[in-house]
Amino acid sequence: MSYNKTHTEKTAAESKSIGFDYQYYFFLWKVLLLQTNESVGLEVKDDVHTDLSNNHQVLYQLKHTIKKNSQNSTANLSTSDLDMWKTFSNWSKVIADAKDARSTIQAQLNFVEKTSFVLASNKSSNKSNDVVRIISQLQSGTKNESDVRTYFQSLEKTTQNYDLKGYINDVLSLDKRVLKRFLLNTFFHLDDDDIITKCKEAIKAKMIPLEKIEKAFNAIDSTIRADNFLQVKKGIKIEITFDDFYKKYRRLFDLYRNGSLDVQEFKGALPHNLEDQIFIKQLKEIGFVRSDDFEYIAKLTTFKLKLLTNLNDWKLDGNITDLEVERLKSNALNLWENEFRIQHVGDIAEEEYNKKGLEVLKAVLKESLKLAEQDLDIDLSNGKFYSLSDEPVIGWRQDWKKHKL
Numbered sequence: 272m273s274y275n276k277t278h279t280e281k282t283a284a285e286s287k288s289i290g291f292d293y294q295y296y297f298f299l300w301k302v303l304l305l306q307t308n309e310s311v312g313l314e315v316k317d318d319v320h321t322d323l324s325n326n327h328q329v330l331y332q333l334k335h336t337i338k339k340n341s342q343n344s345t346a347n348l349s350t351s352d353l354d355m356w357k358t359f360s361n362w363s364k365v366i367a368d369a370k371d372a373r374s375t376i377q378a379q380l381n382f383v384e385k386t387s388f389v390l391a392s393n394k395s396s397n398k399s400n401d402v403v404r405i406i407s408q409l410q411s412g413t414k415n416e417s418d419v420r421t422y423f424q425s426l427e428k429t430t431q432n433y434d435l436k437g438y439i440n441d442v443l444s445l446d447k448r449v450l451k452r453f454l455l456n457t458f459f460h461l462d463d464d465d466i467i468t469k470c471k472e473a474i475k476a477k478m479i480p481l482e483k484i485e486k487a488f489n490a491i492d493s494t495i496r497a498d499n500f501l502q503v504k505k506g507i508k509i510e511i512t513f514d515d516f517y518k519k520y521r522r523l524f525d526l527y528r529n530g531s532l533d534v535q536e537f538k539g540a541l542p543h544n545l546e547d548q549i550f551i552k553q554l555k556e557i558g559f560v561r562s563d564d565f566e567y568i569a570k571l572t573t574f575k576l577k578l579l580t581n582l583n584d585w586k587l588d589g590n591i592t593d594l595e596v597e598r599l600k601s602n603a604l605n606l607w608e609n610e611f612r613i614q615h616v617g618d619i620a621e622e623e624y625n626k627k628g629l630e631v632l633k634a635v636l637k638e639s640l641k642l643a644e645q646d647l648d649i650d651l652s653n654g655k656f657y658s659l660s661d662e663p664v665i666g667w668r669q670d671w672k673k674h675k676l
Contacts, residue, residue, distance in 0.1 A: 293335035294318050296466040297391060298509075299495060301331075303473035305513045312510040313499065317365075327385050330365075331460075332358040334392040345464055347397035351430060355402065356438035358390050359457075363441045366453060376446045383452040391460035402426075406454050416451035479527050482588050487527040494523060532585055532645055537577035545572055549674050550661035557628035557667050571657060578654030591643050599642045603635075603655050607665045610634040619669055628667030 298313040301321055305311060308324035317330040334354040338346040348355060365371075366379050373379050397403070405422055408414035420443065427439040445453060463469075471488050479487050498519070499509050527533070545551060545568045554560045560568055585591045614627045614634075640652040647655075659665045663674050 289337065290333075290335045293393065293466060294333045295496070295499075296470060297331065297333055299492065300466060300469045300473060302495070302511055302516060303470055303477075303491075305511070305516055307513050310510055310512040310515075312508065315508050315510050327387065329387045329389060330362070331389045331391050332361070334358070334390065334394065336392070336394055345393055345395050345462075348392060348394040348400055348403070348459070348461055349397060350399070350401045350426070351432065351435055352394075352400075353432070353434060353438070354392070354394075355390060356435055356442075360438040360441040362388050362453070362457075363445055366449060367445065376449060379446065379449045380452060383449060383456060386456060388453065388457045389460050390458075391463060393464040394461055396459070396461040403459055406457055409451070409454055416447050416454075419454060420447065420450065474524075477524055477528070479524065482590075483527040483533065486533060487523065490523050490526070491520060494520065532581070532590060532643060534581055534648065534651070535577075535584065537573050537580055539576065539580065541569055541572055541576070545569060548572065548661055549663050550575065550657045553660050553663070553666055553668075553671060553674060554632075557625045557632065559629065559632060571653075574650045574654035575657040575661060576654075578651045579658055581651065595643050599640060599655065600659070603638075603640055603659060604665065606638050606640075607631070607635050607656065607659070611665075615669055621669075624668040624670065627669065628671075631667050 295313070298311060298319045301311045301319060306324065310322045312320045312322075316328065318333040319331040321329040321331075323329065336346050336354075366383055367373060373382055401422070405414055405419055409416070409419055423439055423443055427436050427443070430436060430439075442450070467488075470492075471484050474484055474487050474491070475481070502509050542548065545565070546555070546562060551560065551568055551571070554571070555562065560571070582591070582596060586593070586596065610631050614630050619627060635656050636649075636653050638652060639649060640647045640655055656665070660667070660671075663671070666672065666674060
């Protein structure tokens with residue numbers, strides 16, 4: 272329980288950082304939902320804000336809690352919730368901010384009429400929250416501004432919390448017409464404890480394949496986080512328009528939407544006896560690698576294994592078919608066979624075998640193979656030829672078939 276916590280635990284960064292993370296991911300979610308002529312800001316007009324295409328703006332105050340109730344569920348939003356009332360107080364001060372040219376009632380009315388105010392929190396909705404209920408009744412027409420004001424006044428008189436009294440009085444200081452319009456445009460976004468899932472659902476809505484949503488989310492998340500950091504460092508406000516988002520981040524969606532193969536680096540273990548691999552024996556034989564060239568032998572082995580593991584993963588994930596795998600192999604074999612025949616036309620003396628073998632190898636290693644209409648990187652293309660010579664179904668010297676024995 273909280274009263275048993277040490278001072279260090281009470282001031283630990285975790286409980287504070289999760290609030291910042293919640294705010295950021297809420298911002299990211301709104302960015303992912305952007306439509307034409309809209310923009311989203313982070314800590315510009317509010318914690319998060321959205322400017323809509325109809326000249327309406329939405330201000331979001333984000334409140335995250337790690338507190339639990341007796342059922343070990345997220346704490347409820349109560350009638351006297353200080354976060355809620357502090358939010359109302361802040362908005363009241365924004366509405367009546369003379370330094371922002373809103374000293375007159377008309378200016379305040381103009382502002383609240385074009386603004387929606389949203390308290391977003393992971394706190395649980397609470398049927399016994401009389402504040403939420405009476406605001407809802409005002410919006411439905413079953414209560415009027417006088418009813419709400421009277422209730423707020425009674426709450427201010429009965430509470431013993433000095434901070435709460437101040438927050439309520441800030442709200443009550445608004446003109447009655449302004450207060451009514453303010454509360455008519457005040458909404459609650461509660462029970463939202465999985466904002467990251469909402470981000471992923473927004474990515475899914477952009478026609479990203481299910482198996483690529485996680486990778487797409489990680490790429491978009493890390494890129495926008497890095498861009499935000501650079502903007503703050505330069506003193507630039509974080510505000511993203513639809514056009515900005517389309518221009519800067521569209522390619523990230525394309526990479527995962529267009530069916531392109533996601534290449535993973537090989538991170539597994541290399542074989543213990545690298546020199547015992549048939550393709551290495553063939554390369555040593557023609558003088559392409561030396562026995563003591565351990566780093567280069569390991570590098571070429573990585574090329575082979577990277578190709579094989581990616582092929583296996585793509586096939587298991589359903590990103591490629593057996594036919595496409597066979598087509599890749601067939602193309603590689605044809606390229607090799609054409610070059611091999613060109614280099615070995617006529618009678619070749621045995622002392623020329625190595626030289627001719629190097630010419631065959633040099634030619635095929637320049638080739639870029641295709642798989643599923645996608646050009647493979649050179650390491651993957653090279654890896655395909657190395658894997659074929661490891662089976663072995665190809666070789667470099669005239670007498671390469673001896674390695675089949």
